[in-house]
Amino acid sequence: MKHFLLSIALLAILITGTSQARLGYSEKEIRKELYGVELEVSNSDDETYTLGFESAYGAFFYIMDTNTKICEFCMYVMNSQGSVNAMVESFNGKYVILSDTEWRAYTDAGGMVDIALQYNYEHGLYAFIYTQ
Numbered sequence: 001m002k003h004f005l006l007s008i009a010l011l012a013i014l015i016t017g018t019s020q021a022r023l024g025y026s027e028k029e030i031r032k033e034l035y036g037v038e039l040e041v042s043n044s045d046d047e048t049y050t051l052g053f054e055s056a057y058g059a060f061f062y063i064m065d066t067n068t069k070i071c072e073f074c075m076y077v078m079n080s081q082g083s084v085n086a087m088v089e090s091f092n093g094k095y096v097i098l099s100d101t102e103w104r105a106y107t108d109a110g111g112m113v114d115i116a117l118q119y120n121y122e123h124g125l126y127a128f129i130y131t132q
Contacts, residue, residue: 021130074130
């Protein structure tokens with residue numbers, strides 16, 4: 001039950017605004033906002049590393065620049081068609097619709113976040129990609 005409630009709380013955080021993308025945030029800022037969430041760290045061979053966590057609806061990944069420790073790219077990989085549909089419905093009501101699979105969000109700070117829904121045929125997964 002506790003895990004279920006935490007998952008619901010995380011989903012609410014993820015779908016209530018563009019802050020879920022945390023583009024331009026430092027690792028420290030992300031960890032502070034997600035206090036209590038266990039973030040896994042993965043290193044890559046290039047100039048990036050990934051912070052990520054799983055919820056009942058999928059997995060969220062923050063791609064960080066190794067040198068600056070700043071989030072450059074975000075991806076929310078969904079684990080069910082129902083989760084995808086709920087996110088699309090939410091985005092259609094809150095953001096500027098660019099196409100059936102693309103949205104633009106304008107932040108309170110005057111910034112802009114582009115969101116694209118992509119499908120990976122090899123793995124059969126949907127992912128929302130957040131970029132500035």
